[in-house]
Amino acid sequence: MKHTNGVQSSEEKETEDAKPLNTTSLVLTSLTAGAxxxxxxxxxxxPLDRTKINFQINQAPYSARQALKFLVKSYKREGFLSLxxxxSATMARIIPYAAIQFTAHEQWKQILNVDQDKSVRTASWRRFVSGSLAGVTSQSLTYPLDMARARxxxxxxxxxxxxxxxxxxxxxxxxxxxLYRGYCATVLGxxxxxxxxFYTYETLKSLHMEYWGTSGTNPFEKLMFGAVAGLFGQTSSYPLDIVRRRMQTSSVANSQYQTVVGTLVKxxxxxxxxxxxxxGLSMNWIKGPVSVGISFSTFDTMQYYLRKALMYTSS
Structure with missing residues (x-):
């Protein structure tokens, strides 16, 4: 991956010294690392995700104390694994979702020439668009699984x-x-x-490269960059996440949420x-950065080692 300033990390330069991978191998490594x-x-x-969804779909007031009570009550009533x-529904959804999202992001970046753009302003705009398109692509292909997970x-x-x-x-x-109730709210979110x-994560990595030159980023730095990206990303779309959950679970919660605007107003x-x-946004400020940070860091690290292994085994 070439950055906007033309400087390559030590990881990327080491990778380029080996035999280049074909398009199929690049896509497969992205899919595997994303999954x-x-x-x-x-x-x-x-456990935090389940707690957040529980409060999102009803009118019970949220607080950290109430969230802890919900976790304790679930543990006592149904056991530790109930958390x-x-x-299983999350895994059935997130594995294809994350695989598609990260791979789609790689492809959208190529289509939009994100890494080849030398202009900071247009590169930033393209980073945002490529991330948005990757999210829309993955959500559209896996939405029924998200519905099942919420139920x-x-x-x-x-x-x-x-x-x-x-x-x-x-x-x-x-x-x-x-199966697609709440889809519009999901896409809008x-x-x-x-x-x-994606914009925040890629920009922080690029700024790190500009400051430190060819030293690259280690897994902990990627984890921190991903945490910041998750914090900003979760906050920017949270009301629509509430709308999505209300619409997805309206029948089991004995409530009627049929449209995005109607749900927002109600x-x-x-x-x-x-x-x-x-x-529940305060809980998202905890779980969001943790989740996104782990996700981005794991993807970058696994993709690098998978591609490195394939390059040297095929050379």
Whole structure:
């Protein structure tokens, strides 16, 4: 990857000294690294994710104390593994989602000539657009799995026993269109979220390269850059995340949220900004940076070593 200032890291230069990989190998390594990044990141913060979704889909007031009570109650009632309830659906979604998102981002960067653009202003704009398009691409292809994951996170095991059970019940009882309920809110939210996340991460790496020259970035630095990217990305799109969850779980929560605008208006009128549209944001300021930081750092590190291994085995 060439940066906007034309300086290459020691990792990239070492990689270029080996035999170049073909397009298929580049795509496969991106898919594999992306899948691993998503799986590691989401499994790490799964209990916090389940807690956040629980508060997002109802009108109960959120606080750190109430979030802790929910975790303790889930543990006492259903056992330790209940804190990861819905994680199988999360893995079924996040592995293809992250693989597609990171790979799509690589491809969109090439199409938009992000790394070849010497202008800081246009390069920044293209970084944001390539990240947004990567998010839209991955969400569009994996959205029903996100719906299933949200349903599993807020219900008891008796209601939905497995991922396939969710799809069968939704299809029979609510119709196939329900599998994409909340899709518009998701896409509207992923544009600023993915755009801001990828833009921030790539920009911080580029600035690091400009300052430190060819020293490159180590995994801890990538983790920190990803954490900052996650903080900005999560905050920029959070109200639409609330809307998405309300629409996805409206039938199991005995509430009616049918449209993006209608849901925004209803949540704001009934619950306000802090306890409605931004409910649980403080938890996202914890789990978001952790998740995104782990995801970006894992992807970059695994992609580098996978490509390095393939280059030297094929040379």
């Amino acid at each position: 691993m990044a998503g799986a590691v990141a989401k499994t790490t913060i799964a 990861w309830r819905g994680n 599993m996170a807020v219900t008891q095991r008796e209601q939905y026993s497995s991922l396939s059970h969710i799809f069968v019940r939704i299809w029979r009882e609510e119709g196939p269109r329900t 992923v544009i600023p979220y993915a755009g801001t996340s 949540v704001y009128r009934d619950e306000g900004l802090r306890n409605g549209l931004f409910k």
